Amino acid sequence: MRIKNFSALLGLALFFITKSNFAQELSMLPQPESVKTLQGKFVFSGSTAIVGNQDSVFAIATQEVKLLKKDRASGVSNKLLFVKDASLKPEAYRLRINPKQITIAVSDKLGAFWAVQTLKQLAGANAFKTKNTWTLPALEIKDQPKFSWRGVHLDVSRHFFDMAYLHRFIDRLSFYKFNKFHWHLTDDQGWRIEIKKYPELTTVGAWRKLNNQDSACLKLAETNPDYKLPEKHFKVINGEKLYGGFYTQQEIRELVAYASAKGIEIIPEIDMPGHMQAATRQFPWLTSTGSVQKEKSFTDPICPCKETTFEFAENVFKEVAQLFPSKYIHLGADEVEKSSWKNIPECESLMKRENLKSIDEVQSYFVKRMEKYFNSLGKKLIGWDEILDGGVSPTATLMYWRTWVPTAPKHAAEKGNYVIMTPGEYCYFDAQQDAHSLQKVYGFNPTGFGLNANEQQYVLGGQANLWTEYIPSEQRLEYMLFPRLLAMSDVLWGHQQNFETFSRKMDQQFAVLDAMHINYRFTDLKGFAENNVFLKSAYLNIEAPKNAVVHYTTDGSTPKIGSPKYIKPINIDKTQTVKAAIFGANGRMGDVFTANYVQTDYVDAISLNHPKPGLNFSYYPKFYKVVNLIAEADKTKTATTAAIEIPVEDKAASFATRHKGFFYAAEDGIYSFFLRSDDGSVLKIQNKTLVDNDGMHFAIEKSAQIALKKGYHPFELLFLEGGGGYTLQLEYSMGSSKRKAVSAADFAVE
Ligand code: ACM
Numbered sequence: 001m002r003i004k005n006f007s008a009l010l011g012l013a014l015f016f017i018t019k020s021n022f023a024q025e026l027s028m029l030p031q032p033e034s035v036k037t038l039q040g041k042f043v044f045s046g047s048t049a050i051v052g053n054q055d056s057v058f059a060i061a062t063q064e065v066k067l068l069k070k071d072r073a074s075g076v077s078n079k080l081l082f083v084k085d086a087s088l089k090p091e092a093y094r095l096r097i098n099p100k101q102i103t104i105a106v107s108d109k110l111g112a113f114w115a116v117q118t119l120k121q122l123a124g125a126n127a128f129k130t131k132n133t134w135t136l137p138a139l140e141i142k143d144q145p146k147f148s149w150r151g152v153h154l155d156v157s158r159h160f161f162d163m164a165y166l167h168r169f170i171d172r173l174s175f176y177k178f179n180k181f182h183w184h185l186t187d188d189q190g191w192r193i194e195i196k197k198y199p200e201l202t203t204v205g206a207w208r209k210l211n212n213q214d215s216a217c218l219k220l221a222e223t224n225p226d227y228k229l230p231e232k233h234f235k236v237i238n239g240e241k242l243y244g245g246f247y248t249q250q251e252i253r254e255l256v257a258y259a260s261a262k263g264i265e266i267i268p269e270i271d272m273p274g275h276m277q278a279a280t281r282q283f284p285w286l287t288s289t290g291s292v293q294k295e296k297s298f299t300d301p302i303c304p305c306k307e308t309t310f311e312f313a314e315n316v317f318k319e320v321a322q323l324f325p326s327k328y329i330h331l332g333a334d335e336v337e338k339s340s341w342k343n344i345p346e347c348e349s350l351m352k353r354e355n356l357k358s359i360d361e362v363q364s365y366f367v368k369r370m371e372k373y374f375n376s377l378g379k380k381l382i383g384w385d386e387i388l389d390g391g392v393s394p395t396a397t398l399m400y401w402r403t404w405v406p407t408a409p410k411h412a413a414e415k416g417n418y419v420i421m422t423p424g425e426y427c428y429f430d431a432q433q434d435a436h437s438l439q440k441v442y443g444f445n446p447t448g449f450g451l452n453a454n455e456q457q458y459v460l461g462g463q464a465n466l467w468t469e470y471i472p473s474e475q476r477l478e479y480m481l482f483p484r485l486l487a488m489s490d491v492l493w494g495h496q497q498n499f500e501t502f503s504r505k506m507d508q509q510f511a512v513l514d515a516m517h518i519n520y521r522f523t524d525l526k527g528f529a530e531n532n533v534f535l536k537s538a539y540l541n542i543e544a545p546k547n548a549v550v551h552y553t554t555d556g557s558t559p560k561i562g563s564p565k566y567i568k569p570i571n572i573d574k575t576q577t578v579k580a581a582i583f584g585a586n587g588r589m590g591d592v593f594t595a596n597y598v599q600t601d602y603v604d605a606i607s608l609n610h611p612k613p614g615l616n617f618s619y620y621p622k623f624y625k626v627v628n629l630i631a632e633a634d635k636t637k638t639a640t641t642a643a644i645e646i647p648v649e650d651k652a653a654s655f656a657t658r659h660k661g662f663f664y665a666a667e668d669g670i671y672s673f674f675l676r677s678d679d680g681s682v683l684k685i686q687n688k689t690l691v692d693n694d695g696m697h698f699a700i701e702k703s704a705q706i707a708l709k710k711g712y713h714p715f716e717l718l719f720l721e722g723g724g725g726y727t728l729q730l731e732y733s734m735g736s737s738k739r740k741a742v743s744a745a746d747f748a749v750e
Helices: 056-069 109-128 163-175 212-220 249-260 307-323 345-354 359-376 408-414 437-442 474-481 484-493 499-515
Strands: 034-044 049-051 079-084 093-097 101-106 134-143 149-155 180-184 234-237 240-244 265-272 328-332 380-384 397-400 419-421 459-466 531-534 538-540 549-553 570-572 576-583 593-599 615-620 637-641 655-665 669-678 681-685 688-693 700-708 711-721 727-734 747-749
Touching: 034 101, 049 056, 056 079, 056 101, 056 109, 093 109, 101 109, 109 134, 109 163, 109 499, 149 484, 163 180, 163 249, 180 459, 249 265, 249 307, 265 307, 307 328, 307 359, 328 359, 345 359, 359 380, 397 408, 408 419, 437 484, 437 499, 459 474, 459 484, 474 484, 484 499, 531 538, 531 669, 538 593, 570 576, 615 747, 669 681, 669 688, 669 711, 681 700, 688 700
Parallel strands: 049 079, 079 101, 149 180, 149 459, 180 265, 265 328, 328 380, 380 397, 397 419, 419 459, 531 593, 531 700
Antiparallel strands: 034 134, 093 101, 093 134, 234 240, 538 570, 549 576, 576 593, 615 637, 615 655, 655 711, 655 747, 669 700, 669 727, 681 688, 681 711
16 A cells, blocks of 8 residues: 555564575676676776777766776776677667677667676676776676666655765666656655745745654654654754755756766656645645645645646746756646635636536646646656546656556556556555565566556556655665665566576675665564464574674663674573564664564364354455454455455455454464565454554564464454555464465364
8 A cells, every 4th residue: 555644654674685605696786688608807997998989979988987997906908898889779788798808889878888887787896895906707798678767766855865865876776777767856745946936935845844754753763763854954944943955956957967977867756736735835826725725635736727827837847847858757646635626616617618527637637738838848748647537648658656556557558658667566665674575576567467568568667666754864765775676676677587596696786785885674584473482492593694693682672783693593491572683784783673482371272063164254345444443334245265365356445354264273383373464454363363463554564473272263364455455465384384375274164
């Protein structure tokens, strides 16, 4: 799920690191299309001559190579030759390394630039350390991206990131061969782009008192300093300390030029007609009522029925268009609270005049009229997929995000609209992470979603989106972005192999991320549940990545670098809490993992007279925030299911389910249950809550153990879908057996 007004997305997250027995394996990410290794090595250094680079096609690649050569002294004489080959596609390159010469053949400047990034990838962590030469393996690479849109989005409104950081951000995107930066510059919480015609947008609209999202961050900062709002983003204005910031037009021009030299096009988004409170606070005449209303689901939008609105919007976009050379401008147009447009005279007359049948068509009128204006500026319009509602123009490009409208990409592509895929389930990196997150991103298929071969041609590519309501600092931003961004890079470049290979390469990429001083999230510690039981004694066996350093405590305190180091399974012989964390380069601590242990007895089984296969399933098509609000009176369907299935064809946008019956324990033992859901779920065994994964949240896993006697045990699983796409998975293991999904053999009803 993702609905911006829901704030319950945060919680304890876990981490891990992958194993590597394949040190020699080339760890390039994204994976090139074809790689042939040859005999020998090439020493890249300050002495490497650059030749054949006269054509302007090689300009940014040359600039990059010169930067890389700096401070890498050696007496070795060799060269890097640039060659033009018009037969190569845009962004494609051929790279040949032999002991005397590197040859890069391309037809365009991006191809040349990506070839140089591949050299950096081959150098690994060394690429980010000065004063050393690189030893590159001889090889031949043929490479080109599958998708022309490989984007990363950043919301700088909810929390602000300054120019110095954005330059570093661009460097990182470019190293992983992303070519688009979608800059979400305005939203309710702050206007970040200087507009000369309306200075109040930034002198006032860029600054705010702390809001409820800031308060949530500050609460979390009590245990995690990465949630602190940096002092550098506060300013005293008229005696009041306010949070915010903005970019001057000069700074924006500089970033655009910097990004362009790093292979990246910047696409600005000025989100309209909704998400406009940072402007409507100064200019309330932009709304239908002329005042800023209290929030409903979303803040009041600007009014598409008044000419003064278009005058404002056009003045804003005229300046925006001059700052950004990209052929695209993003109009947003998501999550619009259209109710304020109803029943005002201007809208009634607009609807009559333009023959608009619904309020959706009023929004469509706004988008289409803005598109014409964009076209007059020589630009194309991108909008979030809500631009389909009320009718879309054939030339608009759609950015798909609402996973719960699975037909949107198909509807757009059928009509011949280009689509950029950013479905929330795979691409929203503000979703908190667990042991499954990386693999989830890796499973993203931008040309899936029921598109046929013809429709797939309309997919330009995909993008990772980073909304920053709960991301107030650079540290937190990096934690959310890395390593998921590496999986996204592999997917969008399009020659990915499989998750196991990717995971092995990550081992070397973590060293690269360390060299770049990135606060990435460690790989999860695994092998245990959060809530555990034992009979007489137990061993806690932590599955840690091969070279990871893990420290732990047994007194409930947060582990420190001085806490005992985990080297062998920990013997548990009393009720206690173990906390463990990975400590990486420079003592950087990862997320704290907690394993609670309680001494217990077996729970007796129940005898059933006539056990029959299945579970009793109930369906409640209503919105509930937590499972104990589910009301039997709302039930509209019952069925018997074999295991955990939801046999309802046309599910409501929000619903709840209940599966009830008996779990069959095949032998006496300690059973671990792993419950993963989006949104909430609660597992009860023997009529007591065992796993509590309740509330509105993205897909996360919770786990717990219970000691069961052989036989039947009352079982109940409650689940909520708040809206926006759902996940419900239940797995278990017995003793030290491998975990597996529950199946028909595990359940019975009387
Ligand atoms: C969005 O997440 N509202 C595009």
